[in-house]
Amino acid sequence: MGAGATGRAAAVDRRGRDGANVSRLLFVEDEPQLLRAMGITLRARGFEVRTAVDGRHALAEAASCPPDLIVLDLGLPDMDGVEVIQGLRGWTRIPIIVLSGRTSGQDKVAALDAGADDYVTKPFSIDELMARIRAVTRRASATEAGPVVNIGRYRIDLAEKRVSRQDDAGVGDPGSLTDPGSLTTAGEDGPRSLRLTPTEWRLLEALVRHPGKLVSHRQLVNQVWGPGVAEDSSSLRLYINKLRRKLEPDPTRPRYLTTEPGMGYRFQP
Template identity: 70%
Template sequence: MSEESAPRAGGRVLFVDDEPQLLRAMRITLRARGYEVRTAVDGGHALTEAAAHPPDIVLLDLGLPDMDGIEVIHGLRGWTGVPIIVLSGRTAGQEKIASLDAGADDYITKPFSVEELLARMRAVARRAPAAETGPTADVGDYRVDFAAKAVTAQAEGGSAVHLTPTEWRLLEALVRNPGKLVSSRALVSQVWGPAYAADTSSLRLYINRLRRKLEPDPTRPRHLTTEPGMGYRYQP
């Protein structure tokens, strides 16, 4: 059920889970870290709560008693871009991909460490405004200029990096979502079109091409990273 507001420091969190003990423990933990916490034990209440008290971040379990958590994601994404982190005991890759495709920003498998959760929360909080700011972004030693659709080395007199149109679309899809885990299907849909969303066979090839052009060590990428079986992430 909903909780009374605490002094806001870390932001407003809506925690959605049908496990009372977990709700109680996480409410205490997050409030101790300065977050204002509200809770919901099912999907319907979560959607009502989010509309009445818009959160800064949603922590969402998939296995809810009245509806699947993915339905909640769809419901939220109909009107808000609030960051959503799924917390679930479901470990199957297709569940993670379905959550990301529905609009979740990240996915953590239960059981999870509090420190990992807090780190992921900080990451999505940083990312929310960053995705809408500025005409440029940096990938390591390179500057990505969205307006000019160009990549150049940041060193004095830095040379331009030639990217094919497909490489550019893929890079843009990742860099415009800093820190966000983007599913392989979503990337293929954005780059090649929705009709090809199920065919991810070429994606790894193009990711590797980008790494060879932009990463200091393409075999150990720092900025264009892989989440095995799920997708890719741009790490600023």
């Protein structure tokens, strides 16, 4: 078994024992010894650990390889950790645990108000940090379990990343996040299940998690492609049209994925 497979197996095993639904963790810290020590410790506990030594690196890393959880120091060399939290919260709900030597109530309130999920002060024990990770990820799982929504004849299960025809629920091979194909078994009334690409899934989730709400072009680009990506209305329109062709009863007259000209898109339940 290769090193990558071994690491993934260890992560699955550790999640089962620790009860934390986390495998990929981004650790942001500018103190080299602590960063190295925590990387070793967390990897030994089955995590896939990526690191960043400053705020800009952290934001770029989170966008290019989204983790399941972020552990973040506030005292970074290029920007304050609260700014990093605000930057992340502009496009993601990834759980964030602050790990900082700042002990004042004002610092804690500022970090939590910016969107941090928990705050651990230094010095700390690894057992305490693991307990906080478990608690935060349990809360995240409870709030983001993923609803089941209906679009036309299709049932969208966001938690399982599956799309199936409602009259054939549980029949056939449901579409998945990782399968890049388009359609599967077709019948007289259309395909029995759909396969969406990862980009299509992210776009669909960004819309259906806010039923009836206008989601701007900029918000969709941030959530689908990450911050720092130039707003590209043509690419966004292309993927919206792909979803409509797969999900709408009449893609030329969309009923569920509607356009607000010049502003964005809306999921109409």
